[in-house]
Amino acid sequence: MDITFENVSYIYQQHSPFAHKAIDQLSFHIPSGTFVAIVGHTGSGKSTLIQHLNGLVQPTAGKVKIGDFELTAEKKPKHLKQLRSKVGVVFQYPEHQLFEETVAKDISFGPKNFGVGDSEIQRRVTEALQAVGLSADYVERSPFDLSGGQMRRVAIAGVLATKPNVLVLDEPTAGLDPRGQKEMMEMFYERHRSEQLTTILVTHSMEDAVTYADHVIILNKGSKYMEGKPEEVFVQKEALQQVQLDVPEMVAFINRWNEKFHTKLPFTKQSERELATAITAVLKGGKSHE
Amino acid sequence: MSSNEKLVEFRNVSFRYGAEQPWVLKNCSFEIDREEWVAIIGHNGSGKSTIAKLMNGLLFPQEGEIYVAGKKVQEDTIWDVRKDVGMVFQNPDNQFVGTTVQDDVAFGMENRGFPREEMLQRLDDVLHAVGMVDYRLTEPHRLSGGQKQRIAIASVLAVSPKVLILDEATAMLDPRGRRDIMQTVAHLQANKDVSLLTITHDLQEIVQADRVIVMNEGQVWDESHPRELFSKQDDLLAIGLDVPFIASLAKALKQTGIPITKEPLNHEELLEELWTLHSRT
Numbered sequence: 335m336d337i338t339f340e341n342v343s344y345i346y347q348q349h350s351p352f353a354h355k356a357i358d359q360l361s362f363h364i365p366s367g368t369f370v371a372i373v374g375h376t377g378s379g380k381s382t383l384i385q386h387l388n389g390l391v392q393p394t395a396g397k398v399k400i401g402d403f404e405l406t407a408e409k410k411p412k413h414l415k416q417l418r419s420k421v422g423v424v425f426q427y428p429e430h431q432l433f434e435e436t437v438a439k440d441i442s443f444g445p446k447n448f449g450v451g452d453s454e455i456q457r458r459v460t461e462a463l464q465a466v467g468l469s470a471d472y473v474e475r476s477p478f479d480l481s482g483g484q485m486r487r488v489a490i491a492g493v494l495a496t497k498p499n500v501l502v503l504d505e506p507t508a509g510l511d512p513r514g515q516k517e518m519m520e521m522f523y524e525r526h527r528s529e530q531l532t533t534i535l536v537t538h539s540m541e542d543a544v545t546y547a548d549h550v551i552i553l554n555k556g557s558k559y560m561e562g563k564p565e566e567v568f569v570q571k572e573a574l575q576q577v578q579l580d581v582p583e584m585v586a587f588i589n590r591w592n593e594k595f596h597t598k599l600p601f602t603k604q605s606e607r608e609l610a611t612a613i614t615a616v617l618k619g620g621k622s623h624e
Numbered sequence: 625m626s627s628n629e630k631l632v633e634f635r636n637v638s639f640r641y642g643a644e645q646p647w648v649l650k651n652c653s654f655e656i657d658r659e660e661w662v663a664i665i666g667h668n669g670s671g672k673s674t675i676a677k678l679m680n681g682l683l684f685p686q687e688g689e690i691y692v693a694g695k696k697v698q699e700d701t702i703w704d705v706r707k708d709v710g711m712v713f714q715n716p717d718n719q720f721v722g723t724t725v726q727d728d729v730a731f732g733m734e735n736r737g738f739p740r741e742e743m744l745q746r747l748d749d750v751l752h753a754v755g756m757v758d759y760r761l762t763e764p765h766r767l768s769g770g771q772k773q774r775i776a777i778a779s780v781l782a783v784s785p786k787v788l789i790l791d792e793a794t795a796m797l798d799p800r801g802r803r804d805i806m807q808t809v810a811h812l813q814a815n816k817d818v819s820l821l822t823i824t825h826d827l828q829e830i831v832q833a834d835r836v837i838v839m840n841e842g843q844v845w846d847e848s849h850p851r852e853l854f855s856k857q858d859d860l861l862a863i864g865l866d867v868p869f870i871a872s873l874a875k876a877l878k879q880t881g882i883p884i885t886k887e888p889l890n891h892e893e894l895l896e897e898l899w900t901l902h903s904r905t
Contacts, residue, residue, distance in 0.1 A: 375798070375800070376768055376769065376798050376801075377768075481668065481669055482668065483668050483669070508795070508796060509714070509792075509795050509796065510668065511666075511667040511668045511825040511864055511865070512667075512825060512826075512827075512864065512865055512866035513667060513864035513865070513866070514667075514668060514864075516866075538798045538799055539799075578800055580799060580800075583868075583869040583870075584869060586891065587869070587870070587873070587891055587894075590891055590895060591895065591898075594895055594899060595898075595899075595902065605876075606869070606872045606873045606875075606876045607876045607879075607880075609873060609876070610873060610876035610877045610879070610880045610882075611876075611880050613877060613880075613882070613898065614877065614880040614881060614882055616902075617882060617898065617901060617902055618881075
C-alpha cells in the first residue's frame with residue numbers, strides 16, 4: 335500500500351496552554367513494497383508519525399493517505415477498523431500488551447477482532463509462531479511464564495497473525511541481546527520480502543537502517559530534515575550532527591581513514607571484509623585512489 | 625574475613641528461582657576489587673542480572689556464599705550491605721521518586737537521616753559528578769532518558785556506596801544517551817572512590833572496563849581484559865554476543881594479510897597501527 339503524507343501537522347492539546355506541535359507540515363511518499371527507516375533524535379516526532387498510520391490520531395492539518403484510506407482534519411475517519419486490519423503496528427516493548435491466559439489466545443485476539451474464522455485463526459497462530467521462531471509447544475503456555483525475549487516474540491506473532499499489508503515497527507529490538515536483535519531484524523526482513531509488505535521501521539540504529547532500508551527519512555522537530563537512500567543520507571556527517579545524530583560507525587571510520595591516508599574510499603554499504611580489502615589495496619600500494 | 629582489596633566476592637554461588645526450576649547461576653566464583661571497574665556481559669538469560677540482585681540481597685543463593693566489604697550477604701546483614709551496594713536499573717522512568725531533580729537526589733539521603741548541611745554539600749557534589757548541576761530544579765519529565773539515568777546515578781552516589789551497579793542502565797537509551805552515560809561512568813571511575821559493576825550485552829560498553837566477566841548459561845565463561853576478549857570473536861558470536869565494528873574490521877584486515885599485532889579498542893588505535901605499517905612500506 336502506498337503511503338503519502340501531504341502537509342501533515344499534529345498538535346497535542348490544541349487550544350490549550352500546553353499545545354505542542356509534534357508534527358509540522360510533513361510531506362513524503364512511500365511507494366508500496368518499500369522498506370523505510372525513520373530516524374530522529376528523541377522527541378523528533380517519530381512516534382506521533384506512526385500513530386497516524388493506523389488512525390490512532392487524526393492529523394490537525396493536512397492529509398494522510400494509506401492505500402485508499404484517507405485521514406484528514408475535517409472528516410471523521412471512516413472504516414478505521416478496516417484500516418487497522420491492513421496496518422499492523424508493533425509498538426515499543428510490545429510484550430507489555432500481552433494479556434491473555436495462553437499464547438494461542440493472545441495471538442488469536444487480533445484476527446478474531448477483525449472477524450477471521452476459527453479454522454483460519456488456528457492456521458495463522460501456527461504460522462505466526464513459526465515465523466517468530468517459537469515452536470508449537472508454546473500455544474498452551476501462559477505468556478507470562480516466558481522470558482522477556484519470548485514474550486516479545488509472542489506479541490509480534492499477534493500482529494503478524496492479522497496479516498497486515500503495512501508493518502510498522504517502533505524500535506522492535508530494544509533491550510534484546512545482539513543475537514536476538516539480529517534474528518528479529520532478519521525475521522522482519524524475510525517477512526517483508528515474502529509477503530511483499532510495506533515496512534516502516536523506527537530506529538536509533540543507523541546500522542539497521544543501512545542494512546535493511548531502501549529509503550531513510552530523517553525527522554527533526556516534527557519536520558522532514560533529510561530523505562534518500564541510506565548510503566546517500568548517512569554520509570552527511572555535518573548535517574546529521576546538526577540534529578544530534580551520528581553517522582554509522584563504518585562511515586565514521588572511512589572518513590577518518592580518508593583524512594589520514596589522503597584517499598577517497600566511498601561508503602557503499604560495503605561489508606567489513608570489503609572495506610578491509612580496499613584498505614589492504616592502499617597499504618600494499620595497489621590502486622590507492624579508488 | 626576477606627582482605628581489604630576484595631570488595632565483592634562470590635564463592636561457588638548457585639541460584640535458581642524454585643526447586644523445580646533450572647539453575648540460573650551454576651557454581652559462580654569471582655571477585656571485584658576496590659575501585660575496580662568490572663563489566664559483566666552475556667546474552668539475555670545468561671544470569672547476569674541475577675548476579676546484581678544477589679549482590680544486594682534482593683535474592684539469596686541456594687549454594688555458595690557472597691561477601692560484600694567483608695560482610696556475608698544474608699537476612700540479618702542486608703540493610704548494611706545495601707548501604708554499600710548502589711544500583712541503577714534499566715528503565716529511566718521507573719526510578720524517579722522526587723518532583724524535581726534535587727528532591728529526587730535528596731530522597732536517599734533523607735531516608736538515611738543525613739544532616740541538612742551535609743545533604744546540600746553532597747547534592748552539589750554528585751550533580752557535578754554526573755554533569756547535571758544546572759538541572760537542580762528541573763522536573764523529571766523534562767529530562768531525556770540519558771539525563772534521567774544520570775540523575776539516578778547521582779541519587780545512588782549521594783549515599784556513598786562502595787560499589788555502584790549499573791544493570792543494563794543504557795539499554796533503553798538512544799545512542800547519544802548511551803554515550804553520555806558511559807562518559808559519566810568513566811568520569812566517576814577516575815574521580816570517585818567507588819567500584820563499578822556494569823552489566824550489559826553491548827560490547828561497546830566494556831571497552832573502558834578494567835576487567836570483563838563473560839557469562840554464558842549461568843556460568844563464568846571467561847574473565848579477561850577487553851582487548852583480549854575482542855580477539856575471541858568467533859567464540860563470542862557462538863554464545864550470542866557480537867563484537868564491535870572495530871574488532872571485526874581488524875579481523876577482516878588480518879585475513880586479507882595485514883599483520884595487526886595489537887587488538888584495537890577504538891578507531892584511533894587501528895588507524896595508528898595501519899599508519900605505522902604504511903610508513904614502513
